[in-house]
Amino acid sequence: xxxxxxxxxxxxxxxxxxxxxxxxxxxxxxxxxxxxxxxxxxxxxxxxxxxxxxxxxxxxxxxxxxxxxxxxxxxxxxxxxxxxxxxxxxxxxxxxxxxxxxxxxxxxxxxxxxxxxxxxxxxxxxxxxxxxxxxxxxxxxxxxxxxxxxxxxxxxxxxxxxxxxxxxxxxxxxxxxxxxxxxxxxxxxxxxxxxxxxxxxxxxxxxxxxxxxxxxxxxxxxxxxxxxxxxxxxxxxxxxxxxxxxxxxxxxxxxxxxxxxxxxxxxxxxxxxxxxxxxxxxxxxxxxxxxxxxxxxxxxxxxxxxxxxxxxxxxxxxxxxxxxxxxxxxxxxxxxxxxxxxxx
Numbered sequence: 001x002x003x004x005x006x007x008x009x010x011x012x013x014x015x016x017x018x019x020x021x022x023x024x025x026x027x028x029x030x031x032x033x034x035x036x037x038x039x040x041x042x043x044x045x046x047x048x049x050x051x052x053x054x055x056x057x058x059x060x061x062x063x064x065x066x067x068x069x070x071x072x073x074x075x076x077x078x079x080x081x082x083x084x085x086x087x088x089x090x091x092x093x094x095x096x097x098x099x100x101x102x103x104x105x106x107x108x109x110x111x112x113x114x115x116x117x118x119x120x121x122x123x124x125x126x127x128x129x130x131x132x133x134x135x136x137x138x139x140x141x142x143x144x145x146x147x148x149x150x151x152x153x154x155x156x157x158x159x160x161x162x163x164x165x166x167x168x169x170x171x172x173x174x175x176x177x178x179x180x181x182x183x184x185x186x187x188x189x190x191x192x193x194x195x196x197x198x199x200x201x202x203x204x205x206x207x208x209x210x211x212x213x214x215x216x217x218x219x220x221x222x223x224x225x226x227x228x229x230x231x232x233x234x235x236x237x238x239x240x241x242x243x244x245x246x247x248x249x250x251x252x253x254x255x256x257x258x259x260x261x262x263x264x265x266x267x268x269x270x271x272x273x274x275x276x277x278x279x280x281x282x283x284x285x286x287x288x289x290x291x292x293x294x295x296x297x298x299x300x301x302x303x304x305x306x307x308x309x310x311x312x313x314x315x316x317x318x319x320x321x322x323x324x325x326x327x328x329x330x331x332x333x334x335x336x337x338x339x340x341x342x343x344x
Contacts, residue, residue, distance in 0.1 A: 003022075003025075003027045003028070003074055003075060003233070004027070004028040004029075004030065004072050004073045004074055004075075004114075005022055005027050005028070005029055005030070005073060005074070005075045005076070005077060005233070006029075006030045006031070006032070006066075006069050006070050006073040006075070006076045006077070007019055007022070007029060007030070007031045007032070007077045007079060008031075008032045008058070008066065008069075008076070008077070008078045008079055008080040008101075008105055009032065009033075009078075009079045009080025009081070010031025010032055010033050010040070010043060010055060011031075011033050011034075011040050011043065011191060011193070012079055012080065012193075012195075013185065013189055013191070013193065013195035013222060014079055014121060014182070014185060014222055014225050014226060014229075015031070015077070015079040015080075016042070016043065016189075016190040016191055017190060017222050017223055017225070017226035018077055018079065018226040018229050018230065019031060019043065019046065019053065020046055020190060020226075021223075021226050021227065021230055022230065023046055023047065023048035023049060023052050023053060024047070024048065025230075026048075026052070027052065028052050028054075029052060029053045029054070030053075030054050030055075030056060030069045030070070030073060031043065031053060031054070031055045031056070031069075032055070032056050032057070032058035032066060032069050032080065033055055033056070033057060033058070034057070034058075034059065035057070036057065037055035037056070037057065040055065040191070042190055042191045042192070043055065043191075046190075056068055056069040060080060060081075060097040060100060060101030060104065061096065061097060061100055061101070061104075062104075063104065064104075064108070065104070066104055066105050066108040067108045067111065067112075070108050070109060070111075070112045070115060071112060071114075072114055073112065073114060073115055074114055074115065074116050074117070075115070075116065075117050075118070075119065075233045076105060076109050076115055076117075076118045076119070077118075077119045077121070077229050077233070078101075078102060078105045078118060078119070078120050078121065079121040079229075080101055080105075081097065081098045081101060081102075081121070081156070081157070081160065090148045090152035090155070090156070091148060094152050094153055094155075094156040095148070095152070095155065095156045095159060097156075098156040098157065098159065098160035099156070099159050099160050099163050101160075102120065102160045102161075102163055102164050102167075103163055103164075103167060105118070106118065106164060106167045106168075106171075106173070106177075109173065109175055110171060110173040110174070110175075113174065115174075115175045116174075116175050116176070117175055117176050117177075117178065117232075117233060118175055118176070118177050118178075119177075119178050119179075119180060119229050119232045119233055120161065120164055120177060120178070120179045120180070121179075121180055121182070121229070122157060122160070122161040122179040122180065122181045122241065123154075123157040123181055123182060124137075124181050124182065124183045124218060124243060124245065124307065125143065125146075125151075125153060125154040125157040125158065126142070126143055126154070126157045126158040126160075126161045126162075126181060127139070127141045127142065127143055127181055127241075127243065128141055128143050128305070129143045129145050129146045129150070129151045129154040129155075129299055130145055130299045130300070130303065131300060131303040131304060131305035131306075132303070133303050133304040133306075135306070136306045136307070136308045137243070137305065137306060137307050137308065138243065138307075138308040138310075138311070139181070139240060139241040139242065139243055139308075139311055142158070142162075143155075143157075143158045145299075146158055149295075150295055150299070151295055151296060151299060161179055161241075164177060164179070165177070176238075176239070178232040178238045178239065178240070178241075178242070179240070179241040179242065180225070180228050180229055180232060180241075180242050180244050181241055181242060181243050181244060182220050182225045182228075182244040182245065183217065183218030183219060183220050183243075183244070183245035183307060184197040184200075184217045184218060184219045184220070185197050185219075185220055185221075185222050185225050186198060186201065186219055186220070186221065186222065186323070186326045186327055186330045187221045187222040187223060187321075187326040187329050187330055187333075188222070188329050188330065188332075188333040189222075189333055189337065192337055194334075194337070194339050197219075197330075198330045198333070198334060198339075199339075201254075201258075201327065201330055201331060201334065202334050202339050202340055204251075204254065204255065204258070204268065204269065205258060205263060205266040205267070205268060205331065205334070205340060206266070206267065206340065207266075207267030207268075207269075209269045210269065210271065210273070210285070211269050211270075211271035211272065211273035211278065211282075212251050212252045212255055212269050212270075212271065212272050212273060212274050213251055213273055213274060213278070213279070213282050213297070213301055214250075214251075214273075214274040214275075214278070214279050214282075214301055214302050215250070215251045215297075215300055215301055216248050216249060216250040216251065216304050216305060217248065217249060217254075217305070218245035218246075218247070218248050218305060218307045219245070219246060219247060219248070219249055219323040219326065219327065220244050220245050220246045220320065220323065220326075221246065221320065221321040221323065221325075221326040222326075223321065224244070224246065224318065224319075224320050224321055225244055227318060228242065228244045228312060228316060228318050231316040231317065231318055232316060235315070235316055235317075237315065238315060238316060242311055242312040242315070242316065243307050243308060243309055243311065243312060244309070244312055244318070245307040245309055246309065246320035246321070246322075246323045247320070247322075247323045248304070248305060248306060248307070249323065249324075249327075250274075250304075251274070252272065252274060254327065255268050255269060257324055257327060257328070258327070258328075258331060261328045261331070262343070263331055263343070265343055265344040266340070266343075279301055279302045282297065282301055283297070283298060283301065286298050286301075
């Protein structure tokens with residue numbers, strides 16, 4: 001049976017890879033975008049797009065704007081949500097679009113009898129905003145500490161996912177909900193934009209960071225993240241939340257990987273500030289950073305995050321690419337898209 005799938009935020013980093021995979025599988029895809037559909041040639045030029053991809057203009061804050069795109073769809077993949085760390089007005093720029101957009105899509109899905117499943121792109125930001133070095137985090141964990149003033153992006157993702165589950169419990173629609181919670185998503189981009197994770201890699205390669213800090217992150221390849229969404233669509237038994245994270249890397253390992261993979265001519269940080277004294281210095285210096293960057297540093301530095309990916313491997317059968325390869329591909333991609341200068 002040929003699936004008809006709606007992908008919201010079609011021009012996004014993860015969404016574009018989802019669409020590419022759906023088109024390769026012969027699915028009919030209805031993507032929603034903010035601007036005119038003509039503004040996204042990288043989508044319309046994908047193999048199969050001419051006959052199998054249709055783009056619709058929709059807005060997260062406009063009631064009913066997703067209704068038309070969902071008509072005839074069996075699955076909705078809601079990926080559209082702002083992903084920025086520093087904003088002037090967190091309520092307006094992060095929280096409102098995340099929550100209202102999610103509820104708009106769910107309401108439109110409830111009005112569309114053909115929809116049988118909604119796959120929501122959530123984040124590990126909805127699971128924790130302050131890692132506990134002593135334990136492995138799993139899908140039972142929820143971020144309870146973020147707010148408009150403390151890690152507002154984390155707060156927006158948490159509130160949007162909670163709103164989705166509350167909608168399901170209250171409305172009891174005729175479709176099921178599955179959430180994919182990726183960690184730092186990296187790898188090549190199909191569009192010209194720069195996603196936040198690869199933006200961090202660019203900053204590390206551009207001399208933005210004064211030294212190597214005691215920070216670690218979970219990473220996952222963007223193609224694996226896209227595959228997780230498709231497996232969530234294809235697996236009838238899929239339910240609840242799925243942490244999508246392949247491996248954790250410390251900042252020093254990330255810098256070493258880049259330096260040893262042909263990027264040593266870039267101003268990668270050399271000063272090791274990952275010890276206790278360096279961490280104390282970086283906590284002080286974090287107050288000189290943009291507000292939300294500083295908050296993130298203070299809630300993560302000196303702590304190690306560990307994610308369990310057992311559920312997504314066991315229930316969805318997802319296998320992960322080595323994140324080291326993904327990060328090197330991301331660095332090469334940054335150069336290709338001119339987000340970084342060419343190697344000397």
